Amino acid sequence: MDKIIKMLDKIKQFRWFKNKNFWITLLLTIFLWMYISLNDNYNTLLEIPLTVVPPKGRAIEQEISNFVNVEMEGSGWNLFNYLYLNQAKRCVIYLDNIAKEDTSSYLISSIDFQKGLEGISKVRARRFYPARLTITTGEIVEKKVDMKPDVVLKVKEGFVLVGGVRTEPNTVIISGNSKSLKDINQWRTAYSEFKNINTSFNYVVDVSDSLASIIEVVPDKIKIYGEIQQYAEITFDDIQLKILGGKLPSNHILLPSNFKVTLIGGIDQLNKISPDDIELTIDYDKVMKDTTGILAPTLKIPHFTKTMDITPKVIYHKIIKK
Numbered sequence: 552m553d554k555i556i557k558m559l560d561k562i563k564q565f566r567w568f569k570n571k572n573f574w575i576t577l578l579l580t581i582f583l584w585m586y587i588s589l590n591d592n593y594n595t596l597l598e599i600p601l602t603v604v605p606p607k608g609r610a611i612e613q614e615i616s617n618f619v620n621v622e623m624e625g626s627g628w629n630l631f632n633y634l635y636l637n638q639a640k641r642c643v644i645y646l647d648n649i650a651k652e653d654t655s656s657y658l659i660s661s662i663d664f665q666k667g668l669e670g671i672s673k674v675r676a677r678r679f680y681p682a683r684l685t686i687t688t689g690e691i692v693e694k695k696v697d698m699k700p701d702v703v704l705k706v707k708e709g710f711v712l713v714g715g716v717r718t719e720p721n722t723v724i725i726s727g728n729s730k731s732l733k734d735i736n737q738w739r740t741a742y743s744e745f746k747n748i749n750t751s752f753n754y755v756v757d758v759s760d761s762l763a764s765i766i767e768v769v770p771d772k773i774k775i776y777g778e779i780q781q782y783a784e785i786t787f788d789d790i791q792l793k794i795l796g797g798k799l800p801s802n803h804i805l806l807p808s809n810f811k812v813t814l815i816g817g818i819d820q821l822n823k824i825s826p827d828d829i830e831l832t833i834d835y836d837k838v839m840k841d842t843t844g845i846l847a848p849t850l851k852i853p854h855f856t857k858t859m860d861i862t863p864k865v866i867y868h869k870i871i872k873k
Contacts, residue, residue, distance in 0.1 A: 594677065595630050597621050599668070600641045603659075603764065609646075609688040610728040611765045612655075619664060619681075625674030639670035646686060659684040689728040694735070698723050700775050701739040701759070707749035711782045713817040714855045719774040723758060727766040738768060740775065751778045780817025784859060787812050787826045792848060792866065797835035804869040805838070810848070816856035828853050833866060844868050 601619040605611050619642050623630060633640055644667045649657045664679045698718045706712055723738050741757040753776040758768050790810045799805070810831055814821065830851040837846065846866040852858060 591627055592624060593627055593630055594622060594624050595634065596680075597623050597630075597633055597640070599671075601644070602641065603644045603686060604646065605686075605688050606647050608691060610691045610726070610731070612687040612689050612728040612730055613765065614731075614762060615684070615686070615764045617764060619679060621664075621668075621676050622678040622680075623674045624677050629673045633671065633674065637670065641669050642667045643669060646688070649686075652685070655688050657686045657688070659686060689730065691726055692729045692732060693724055693726045694732045695722050695724055696735060697721065697737040698758075698773060699737050699739050700756075701742045702756075702775060703742075703744040704748060704777070705744075705746045706779060707747050709782050710749045710779050711815070711817050713778045713780050713820055716775055716777045719776065720770075723773070724769045725766050726769070727762075731762070731765050735766075740773065743775075748779055752776060778817070780819050782815070783818035783821050784813060784815050785821045785824065787814075787829060790826060790829050790831050793830065793832045794838070795832050795834050799835065799838060802871040803838060804871060805833070805846075806867045806869070807863060811860075811862040812850065812852075812858070813860040814852060814856045815859045820853075820855050824853055824856070831861075838868060841868050 597620070598618045599621055601615075601617060603611060603615060621642075623633065642664055644659055644663060646657050648666075649659055649663055652658050661679045661682050665676055668676065698721050700716045700718055702716050704712060704716060718740070725732060725735065725738060739759045741759050743754070743756050745752070745754070753774060755772055755774055758771055758773060760768075760771075788811050790812050792805065792808050792810065794805075812829055812831070814824070814829075832849050832851070833846060834849075844867060846868055847864070848861075848866055850858060850861060
């Protein structure tokens with residue numbers, strides 16, 4: 552019994568996790584296992600970029616996937632390469648080389664996908680998903696549409712964006728099949744996000760490629776820009792109410808007749824504003840048809856500013872009976 556206890560004590564004293572030989576042996580065992588395993592043959596599914604090139608003067612009508620899934624058979628080493636390392640693999644289909652189903656439709660088969668594979672060797676394609684793909688084409692048309700920035704801009708505390716994010720140019724030319732373009736009246740930039748901005752900015756961004764398979768956009772890059780100013784507030788204490796569309800009878804009383812308006816915006820922009828740039832109005836017909844005695848004025852302020860406060864918020868309408 553004593554011998555067993557002594558032997559257990561010796562085992563406890565042997566700190567295997569600090570022994571270099573143990574770790575070297577373990578790593579060599581793992582590498583050997585990986586080497587043997589990757590020499591075996593396997594089947595796996597690869598996602599391969601797909602490009603379909605229409606005939607000259609024609610455009611693809613329906614939206615198609617930018618990828619085709621291919622079940623590949625080959626050694627573990629080669630499949631690992633195509634899964635994680637190889638960036639040259641692709642499948643390119645030229646519709647000029649595909650037999651037509653009718654005057655505008657083409658049927659791409661598994662054989663056509665096989666012929667279109669590029670940058671792939673030492674593995675065998677077993678199946679394609681989808682196995683068949685019907686493509687419809689039509690004549691190319693062009694259309695000019697407005698450009699809209701898809702941008703999230705987060706300005707630094709104490710600063711403000713004046714006038715929004717703008718683009719240059721503010722229009723782009725899109726080309727494709729007439730059916731594809733019919734309902735498109737604007738195009739977006741690729742999504743971009745900018746943080747902690749405290750100065751005016753000017754960036755070049757990509758246009759969206761969300762419909763790259765059927766629509767071409769020119770130019771493919773545009774400039775976005777905007778003006779950043781320090782945040783400021785300004786208050787005007789005596790903005791007079793104006794009646795639009797007629798003169799009220801003397802027995803109709805509107806109170807108050809003067810309002811306090813506070814605006815916020817960029818400091819340079821606010822410094823250019825005077826009380827004459829602010830309009831507080833109420834429509835004559837609205838007053839004459841009023842039955843509640845409480846009306847809301849309409850406030851018109853300069854571009855690129857916002858209303859922080861207006862006091863009071865409503866107009867009280869009284870009718871004095873003679």
